[in-house]
Amino acid sequence: xxxxxxxxxxxxxxxxxxxxxxxxxxxxxxxxxxxxxxxxxxxxxxxxxxxxxxxxxxxxxxxxxxxxxxxxxxxxxxxxxxxxxxxxxxxxxxxxxxxxxxxxxxxxxxxxxxxxxxxxxxxxxxxxxxxxxxxxxxxx
Amino acid sequence: xxxxxxxxxxxxxxxxxxxxxxxxxxxxxxxxxxxxxxxxxxxxxxxxxxxxxxxxxxxxxxxxxxxxxxxxxxxxxxxxxxxxxxxxxxxxxxxxxxxxxxxxxxxxxxxxxxxxxxxxxxxxxxxxxxxxxxxxxxxxxxxxxxxxxxxxxxxxxxxxxxxxxxxxxxxxxxxxxxxxxxxxxxxxxxxxxxxxxxxxxxxxxxxxxxxxxxxxxxxxxxxxxxxxxxxxxxxxxxxxxxxxxxxxxxxxxxxxxxxxxxxxxxxxxxxxxxxxxxxxxxxxxxxxxxxxxxxxxxxxxxxxxxxxxxxxxxxxxxxxxxxxxxxxxxxxxxxxxxxxxxxxxxxxxxxxxxxxxxxxxxxxxxxxxxxxxxxxxxxxxxxxxxxxxxxxxxxxxxxxxxxxxxxxxxxxxxxxxxxx
Numbered sequence: 001x002x003x004x005x006x007x008x009x010x011x012x013x014x015x016x017x018x019x020x021x022x023x024x025x026x027x028x029x030x031x032x033x034x035x036x037x038x039x040x041x042x043x044x045x046x047x048x049x050x051x052x053x054x055x056x057x058x059x060x061x062x063x064x065x066x067x068x069x070x071x072x073x074x075x076x077x078x079x080x081x082x083x084x085x086x087x088x089x090x091x092x093x094x095x096x097x098x099x100x101x102x103x104x105x106x107x108x109x110x111x112x113x114x115x116x117x118x119x120x121x122x123x124x125x126x127x128x129x130x131x132x133x134x135x136x137x138x139x140x
Numbered sequence: 141x142x143x144x145x146x147x148x149x150x151x152x153x154x155x156x157x158x159x160x161x162x163x164x165x166x167x168x169x170x171x172x173x174x175x176x177x178x179x180x181x182x183x184x185x186x187x188x189x190x191x192x193x194x195x196x197x198x199x200x201x202x203x204x205x206x207x208x209x210x211x212x213x214x215x216x217x218x219x220x221x222x223x224x225x226x227x228x229x230x231x232x233x234x235x236x237x238x239x240x241x242x243x244x245x246x247x248x249x250x251x252x253x254x255x256x257x258x259x260x261x262x263x264x265x266x267x268x269x270x271x272x273x274x275x276x277x278x279x280x281x282x283x284x285x286x287x288x289x290x291x292x293x294x295x296x297x298x299x300x301x302x303x304x305x306x307x308x309x310x311x312x313x314x315x316x317x318x319x320x321x322x323x324x325x326x327x328x329x330x331x332x333x334x335x336x337x338x339x340x341x342x343x344x345x346x347x348x349x350x351x352x353x354x355x356x357x358x359x360x361x362x363x364x365x366x367x368x369x370x371x372x373x374x375x376x377x378x379x380x381x382x383x384x385x386x387x388x389x390x391x392x393x394x395x396x397x398x399x400x401x402x403x404x405x406x407x408x409x410x411x412x413x414x415x416x417x418x419x420x421x422x423x424x425x426x427x428x429x430x431x432x433x434x435x436x437x438x439x440x441x442x443x444x445x446x447x448x449x450x451x452x453x454x455x456x457x458x459x460x461x462x463x464x465x466x467x468x469x470x471x472x473x474x475x476x477x478x479x480x481x482x483x484x485x486x487x488x489x490x491x492x493x494x495x496x497x498x499x500x501x502x503x504x505x506x507x508x509x510x511x512x513x514x515x516x517x518x519x520x521x522x523x524x525x526x527x528x529x530x531x532x533x534x535x536x537x538x539x540x541x542x543x544x545x546x547x548x549x550x551x552x553x554x555x556x557x558x559x560x
Contacts, residue, residue: 036252037156038366041416081416083359088152095195 002041002112003082003090009049009075010101014068016048017102026098034082039093043080073106087111146191154183157200159280160247163258165207167317172261172279172307174211182207201244252371255280257317259368262306263332266313271306272335273342274299280367281360291353292342333381333438336364340385344392358389369424376433379424383442386421387449390414402546406454418449437473440465459489476505484517492524512541516551523558532558 019027034040046052050068069075078100084090090109099105158179165175182203196202262275274292277283283291289299320328343357365382372378394412397403425446428439444465451457466482479502487495499518508514519534535555539548 032370036255036367036370038363038370041420083363085155086152088148089155092149092152092156096199 001084001086003084003087004110004112005043005080005082005090005094006076006108006110007045007078007100008106008108009072009077010103010105011072012102013077014048014050014072014075016050019100020102023098023100023102027100030097033096034080034093039082039084041081041083043078045078046076049075077101081112147187150186150190150195151183153195153199154186154203155282157203158282159258160200160252160255161203161207162279163254163317164204164247164250165211166258166261167254168208169211170317172275172310176279178207178211178214179203181210185210196240198240198244200247201240204243204247205238205240252367253319254317255367256319256371259332259364260319260328261310261315261317263335264310264313264315264328265331266315267306267309268302269334269338271302272331273339274302275306276335276364277339277357277360278303280364283360287353290351291357293354329375329377332368333377336361336368337381337385337438339364340388344388355392358385358392361385362389373427374431376428376431377436377438379428379431380433380436380439380442383421383423383425383428384438384445386417386424387442387445390417390421390449402544405448406457408454410452410454413449421449422446435468435472437469440469440472444469457488459485463489476502476507477511479505480508480511480514480517483521487517487521487524492521495521496525510541512538512547512551514538515541519551519554523554528558 031040031043048068052067052069054065054067054069056063056065082090082093084093087109094107094109097107100107161179161182162172162175165178166172169175169178185206186199186203190196259276259280262279263272267275270292274288277288277291278285285300285303286296288294289296292299319325339357340361343355343359343361346354346357362382362385365378365385368375368378369382390413391405391408393414394408394410395403403409421442425439425442428434428436428442433439434443444462447458447462447465463482463485466478466485470478470482480499483495483498483502486498496518499514499521502508503514515534516538519531519538522528522531522534532555535551535558539551539555542548542551
C-alpha cells in the first residue's frame with residue numbers, strides 16, 4: 001500500500017529555521033535506509049507558509065488568501081510517499097525517523113486512496129464517467 | 141496498547157530487519173537454514189521481552205545480538221561435534237561480548253553488503269530460476285511458503301520442496317554469501333536481474349479476480365529492484381530493470397476495464413497511468429543512460445516502455461523511434477518474440493507491408509510455431525492491407541491457438557469483421 005507521511009510544521013519550521021548539521025546528517029541517513037529498503041517513492045520539504053497562498057471557495061466565489069497561516073501545528077512542513085506492506089510497517093518506519101524539528105513535533109501517516117475504496121457504491125458507469133473526466137483534464 | 145497491537149508492532153519492526161538479520165547470520169553460520177531459524181528465535185525473544193521493555197533504540201542490532209547468543213548456545217549444546225561448528229563458535233565467542241552499539245555501528249558500516257551477498261546467493265545460477273525466485277521471495281521478501289505457492293499457482297509442498305533443495309544446493313556448493321568480484325560479477329548480476337524480472341512478470345501475467353497475492357508479486361519485484369538500485373546505484377542494468385518495472389507497473393490499473401476485460405496498450409485510458417511511477421521510471425532510465433548503459437537489454441526495453449509512457453495519446457506514438465529501438469534490442473537480445481514485436485512496430489511506423497515482410501522472415505521459427513500473437517499480428521497487417529480473406533484465416537488460426545478466453549473472443553470478433 002502507498003502512504004503519505006506528513007511532517008507537521010512547528011514554530012521553528014514556520015520561521016524558516018534550517019536544520020542543524022547533525023539533524024541533516026541523521027535525516028539523510030534515515031532517507032538512505034528508506035531507499036535501501038525499497039520503501040521511499042518520493043519526498044519533499046516545503047517552505048514556510050509565509051510563502052504560500054490559499055484559495056477559499058464559497059459557492060461560485062473564490063478568494064485568495066496570502067500566507068502565513070495561523071494554525072501552525074496543522075500545517076504541512078514536508079512529506080514522503082512510501083510503499084509499505086501495511087500501516088504497522090509505516091508506523092515502525094516513522095518511529096525510527098529522527099525528530100525532524102528542534103522541539104516537539106508530529107508526523108502523520110495517511111493511506112493513499114484508491115478507486116477500490118469506494119466498493120460497490122462506485123458502479124462501472126460512474127467509474128467510466130470519472131475516467132472520461134480525468135482524461136479530459138489530462139488533455140487540458 | 142492491547143497485547144495483539146504490541147505483537148503487531150513488534151512483527152512490523154521484525155519484518156523491516158528480517159532480511160538483513162538473515163543475511164548477517166547466514167554469512168556467520170554459513171547456512172541459510174540455520175540463519176532463518178536463528179532469526180525466528182530472535183523474534184520469539186523479542187515478542188517475550190519487548191512488551192515489558194519497549195522496542196529498543198537499535199532494534200536491528202538488538203535482534204542480531206539475541207540471535208548470536210542463541211547460535212552460541214545451540215552450538216555449545218551440540219558439544220561442538222563438527223569442526224565447522226567449532227570454528228564458527230570460536231568466531232562468535234570472540235565477539236559475544238560486543239555491545240548492541242558496536243553491532244549497530246558494524247551494521248551501519250556494512251551499507252547493505254551482507255544483504256546484497258544474500259541476494260546474490262539466493263539467485264546463484266547453480267539453482268534453477270524458479271527455485272531462485274521462491275528463495276528470494278522467502279529470504280528477502282519475507283513471504284511465507286504458502287504465499288509463494290499461491291503466487292506461482294503451485295502446491296505448497298512443491299514450493300517447500302523447491303526451497304529445501306535450493307538451500308541444500310547452496311550448502312553443498314559452499315557459497316560464501318558474498319557479492320562476487322571480477323568477471324564472475326556480471327554473469328551473477330544477470331542472474332539476479334533475471335529472477336527479479338521473472339517475479340515481476342509472474343505478477344504482471346495475473347488477471348483480475350485472481351488471488352491478490354499474484355498481482356502483489358509486481359510490488360514485491362519493484363521493491364527488490366528498488367533495494368538493488370539503492371545498494372548498487374552505479375549499475376546501469378539494475379537501473380534499466382528498475383525503470384522497466386516502474387513504467388510497466390504504471391499501467392497496471394489501466395490494463396483492465398470496469399468489467400475485468402483486458403485492455404490493450406493503445407486502447408488504455410492513459411489518464412489512469414500512475415504518473416509517479418512513470419516519473420520514477422524515466423529518472424531511473426536517465427541514470428542508466430548517463431552511466432553509458434543505454435544499450436543494455438533492460439535499458440532498451442525500458443526505453444521502449446518509456447516511448448509509450450511519454451505519449452499522452454496513442455495516435456501520437458513515435459513508432460519510427462520504437463522500430464529503431466527494436467533494431468538495437470535484437471542485437472543485444474536476439475529472440476523471435478523481439479523480432480515479432482519489431483515487425484509490429486515496423487507496420488505501425490512504415491505501413492502493413494513492412495510488417496508483413498518482417499513477419500514472413502520469422503514465420504518458420506520453431507519457437508513461434510504455436511504462438512498465437514504471430515498469426516494475430518499477421519492478421520492485423522493483412523487486414524490493414526485490405527486482404528480480408530487472408531486476414532480472416534489468420535485471426536481464426538490465432539483464436540484456435542490462444543488459451544485465454546477473452547483473447548479468443550477478441551480474435552474471433554476480428555475474424556468476423558473481415559467478412560463484412
